[in-house]
Amino acid sequence: MTTVTHAPDLPHDDHHDHHPTGLARWLTATNHKDIGTLYLWFAFTMFISGGVLALCIRLELFSPGLQFFRPELFNQFTTLHGLIMVFGAIMPAFTGLANWQIPLMIGAPDMAFARMNNWSFWLLPPAALLLMISFVVPGGAAAAGWTLYAPLSTQMGMGMDLTIFAIHIMGISSIMGAINIVTTILNMRAPGMTMMKMPMFCWTTLITAYLLIAVMPVLAGAVTMVLTDRHFGTSFFNAAGGGDPVLYQHVFWFFGHPEVYIMALPAFGVVSQVIPTFSRKPLFGYHSMVYATSSIAILSFMVWAHHMYSVGMPVTAQLFFMYATTLIAVPTGVKVFNWIATMWQGSMSLETPMLFAIGFVCLFTLGGLSGVVLSIAAVDIQLHDTYYVVAHFHYVLVAGALFSLFSAVYYWLPKWTGYMYNEKMGKFHFWWSMIWFNVTFFPMHFLGLAGMPRRIPDYATQFTEFNTMASVGAMMFGFGQLILLYNVIHAIRGGVGPAPQRPWEGAHTLEWEVPSPAPFHTWETPPPVELVDKLSAAQKLH
Amino acid sequence: MDNQPPKPSMNPFKAIGAVLAAFTGIRRGKDSKGDLQKLSPVQIILAGLICAAVFIGSLILLVRSIVPA
Numbered sequence: 164m165t166t167v168t169h170a171p172d173l174p175h176d177d178h179h180d181h182h183p184t185g186l187a188r189w190l191t192a193t194n195h196k197d198i199g200t201l202y203l204w205f206a207f208t209m210f211i212s213g214g215v216l217a218l219c220i221r222l223e224l225f226s227p228g229l230q231f232f233r234p235e236l237f238n239q240f241t242t243l244h245g246l247i248m249v250f251g252a253i254m255p256a257f258t259g260l261a262n263w264q265i266p267l268m269i270g271a272p273d274m275a276f277a278r279m280n281n282w283s284f285w286l287l288p289p290a291a292l293l294l295m296i297s298f299v300v301p302g303g304a305a306a307a308g309w310t311l312y313a314p315l316s317t318q319m320g321m322g323m324d325l326t327i328f329a330i331h332i333m334g335i336s337s338i339m340g341a342i343n344i345v346t347t348i349l350n351m352r353a354p355g356m357t358m359m360k361m362p363m364f365c366w367t368t369l370i371t372a373y374l375l376i377a378v379m380p381v382l383a384g385a386v387t388m389v390l391t392d393r394h395f396g397t398s399f400f401n402a403a404g405g406g407d408p409v410l411y412q413h414v415f416w417f418f419g420h421p422e423v424y425i426m427a428l429p430a431f432g433v434v435s436q437v438i439p440t441f442s443r444k445p446l447f448g449y450h451s452m453v454y455a456t457s458s459i460a461i462l463s464f465m466v467w468a469h470h471m472y473s474v475g476m477p478v479t480a481q482l483f484f485m486y487a488t489t490l491i492a493v494p495t496g497v498k499v500f501n502w503i504a505t506m507w508q509g510s511m512s513l514e515t516p517m518l519f520a521i522g523f524v525c526l527f528t529l530g531g532l533s534g535v536v537l538s539i540a541a542v543d544i545q546l547h548d549t550y551y552v553v554a555h556f557h558y559v560l561v562a563g564a565l566f567s568l569f570s571a572v573y574y575w576l577p578k579w580t581g582y583m584y585n586e587k588m589g590k591f592h593f594w595w596s597m598i599w600f601n602v603t604f605f606p607m608h609f610l611g612l613a614g615m616p617r618r619i620p621d622y623a624t625q626f627t628e629f630n631t632m633a634s635v636g637a638m639m640f641g642f643g644q645l646i647l648l649y650n651v652i653h654a655i656r657g658g659v660g661p662a663p664q665r666p667w668e669g670a671h672t673l674e675w676e677v678p679s680p681a682p683f684h685t686w687e688t689p690p691p692v693e694l695v696d697k698l699s700a701a702q703k704l705h
Numbered sequence: 706m707d708n709q710p711p712k713p714s715m716n717p718f719k720a721i722g723a724v725l726a727a728f729t730g731i732r733r734g735k736d737s738k739g740d741l742q743k744l745s746p747v748q749i750i751l752a753g754l755i756c757a758a759v760f761i762g763s764l765i766l767l768v769r770s771i772v773p774a
């Protein structure tokens with residue numbers, strides 16, 4: 164196929180226009196590629212920080228009894244692990260991907276609001292800093308769990324205040340990022356690229372952006388109410404003052420369930436780009452996938468109380484949320500069939516991005532299945548707050564969101580850096596992650612079914628074997644991620660050679676029509692309509 | 706049903722049908738092409754919201770009928 168290579172020894176910003184270099188380039192960045200890079204590196208840093216917390220948790224749980232950490236500190240670890248991974252790693256990583264890829268994929272010169280884009284990124288490091296320094300303030304970091312349930316969250320020390328402010332800041336950042344994505348996609352598509360000719364990744368990102376705009380204010384409201392309860396004498400969640408702690412749970416999960424899809428839908432988008440490319444077939448049922456994604460987005464607002472079966476709810480409400488939740492599995496399941504049908508009779512090749520995408524499909528399905536189990540109210544009463552839940556959402560978020568991010572990084576790295584990564588090392592990273600992920604999290608199903616509660620630093624001795632297994636798996640999985648870091652740095656420094664413009668012959672989207680590495684400015688002149696039409700025809704889009 | 710050339714249709718049932726098909730993910734390729742030509746986004750969004758409301762309503766009715774008063 165096309166192998167137009169860009170002289171790889173040219174620096175990224177070898178252009179006629181003048182823009183700052185060094186630190187100032189990043190501080191004042193308004194270029195979508197620079198901001199995307201910033202987001203991705205920030206997310207990776209947070210992934211490592213949250214990962215270190217996870218390893219501390221697994222270290223303590225290696226054997227029964229208290230070995231390393233006080234229970235108070237252990238609770239801070241679980242809380243900050245969750246918050247950092249959700250708000251610091253996964254969400255910014257997808258925003259970074261969107262920043263890099265959406266203008267390239269729809270043929271736009273940049274994001275719609277370039278300066279706001281800069282601000283939405285640079286809000287994140289201070290927020291992360293607030294979370295980090297909360298460990299050393301009096302009383303330590305927030306220890307109420309990532310859900311920050313009242314009345315725990317209305318009682319703790321100033322670590323909780325720092326966390327609330329961090330969430331406010333990250334919320335503002337997400338909303339601005341989402342506004343940018345919506346405006347860019349709706350207004351800046353190349354001529355000829357109708358909505359129904361957009362790559363699936365753009366669709367899922369667009370829908371995710373709408374979800375973000377809808378629910379981040381709800382989360383901000385919830386934590387603001389916690390804040391005023393703590394300091395300004397209100398009693399939203401304080402029963403003694405006439406409030407209701409269960410109200411917090413309702414408001415939080417009205418944010419929390421769509422949040423699950425905020426982390427999952429972009430992953431669906433990535434996989435929907437990667438699988439057709441490496442199956443050399445168009446995506447099966449593009450239209451139904453667009454509609455199914457929209458259905459999921461709408462339905463995700465009416466299932467929130469499935470997180471609260473054990474809180475105490477009228478049976479009528481329990482049944483309502485149970486039926487609604489089991490039904491939402493339908494459009495999600497449809498997507499799995501779409502991906503399988505895309506691979507069916509395709510001429511498949513198993514490069515690293517494809518391996519991670521197939522790993523995603525297998526393991527995300529498993530996580531979805533345990534989710535259906537948990538959606539049954541009668542079963543959930545038994546399994547609530549056990550390790551079964553921990554196993555479930557790690558299958559969804561690690562094997563789901565994270566694996567899709569790995570897939571995306573390997574898939575687009577040649578375009579970003581201009582060099583090919585080491586394929587052998589990539590495949591090794593996949594198999595290493597796949598094996599140790601399952602060693603870590605599969606036994607947690609058994610632990611949960613046997614009744615081991617989550618968020619405890621010590622446990623009864625009958626849980627020892629599976630916990631030891633999970634701890635060993637977690638250490639191996641965690642340190643294995645250095646392979647990715649090494650491979651990425653290796654690729655930035657030249658990798659195994661310059662990347663062709665289109666390293667994947669089965670890829671038919673616009674980002675592969677610009678040189679590798681993607682020049683600092685792309686699509687200043689929109690791609691010609693004929694090109695857009697040719698590519699949509701290759702993707703069987705009409 | 707009738708073989709008229711593709712032109713904007715105001716038949717609300719077509720939009721509802723498209724939304725229901727989207728939810729289950731099953732749709733003939735021919736029909737899905739037709740949806741795009743015959744239905745406007747506003748129609749589809751309206752149909753989606755109506756379907757969501759009907760979905761909630763029927764779930765509530767179902768649940769009410771199961772739970773003894």
Ligand SMILES: [Cu+2]
Pocket residue numbers: 419420423466467469470
């Ligand atoms: Cu949920």
